Amino acid sequence: MKGILVSLIMLAAYVLGVIVLAHLFKPKRHTTIFFPLLLASLPAYFGVYALLPADLGFLSAAWMGSPAWLDALVGAGVLVLNVHSFIDYFFGFNGGFSTSMMLMIYRAGTEGLTAREITAGYTAPDGTDKIMGWRVPKLQEDGYVTVEPDTGRCDLTPKGLAVARLADFLKRCLNLGAGG
Numbered sequence: 001m002k003g004i005l006v007s008l009i010m011l012a013a014y015v016l017g018v019i020v021l022a023h024l025f026k027p028k029r030h031t032t033i034f035f036p037l038l039l040a041s042l043p044a045y046f047g048v049y050a051l052l053p054a055d056l057g058f059l060s061a062a063w064m065g066s067p068a069w070l071d072a073l074v075g076a077g078v079l080v081l082n083v084h085s086f087i088d089y090f091f092g093f094n095g096g097f098s099t100s101m102m103l104m105i106y107r108a109g110t111e112g113l114t115a116r117e118i119t120a121g122y123t124a125p126d127g128t129d130k131i132m133g134w135r136v137p138k139l140q141e142d143g144y145v146t147v148e149p150d151t152g153r154c155d156l157t158p159k160g161l162a163v164a165r166l167a168d169f170l171k172r173c174l175n176l177g178a179g180g
Helices: 002-025 031-051 068-094 097-107 115-120 130-141 158-173
Strands: 145-147 154-156
Touching: 002 031, 002 068, 031 068, 097 115, 130 145, 154 158
Parallel strands: none
Antiparallel strands: 145 154
């Protein structure tokens, strides 16, 4: 139980650390904070675990993990899984178009926004669509798609095909429907 409690304390410290670092460094991509901070959090977790008393001053003998090394490893595993959940939440919430659009409408005040005004929020000054203008080149850069220069036609690379097939299989297994 000590391992799980220490992992929850470290998760709170991790989230606070992300908040502080994001405000200090204003990163373009938060992955530059998430993963290095996780790597720093694991040794810190084991250090905090080692420094605290076995019973944390309030745990009964029945609640203390035995052996201690296993309790420490379980707590570290819980920490990693909780950080993973936090990162998933961050990208799902922050990267979701619905949330982004609702914030845009909220920030417009009582007047609200028209559909054209919302669309304009996702268009760069040069007229480039910010969604397609970033996502497709990123998929191309990462080796998932190729783009025919003359026609703009996108095709999957073998790597992209493998990922698409896996995603299709998982969506069918989980009965998630046809959407992206």
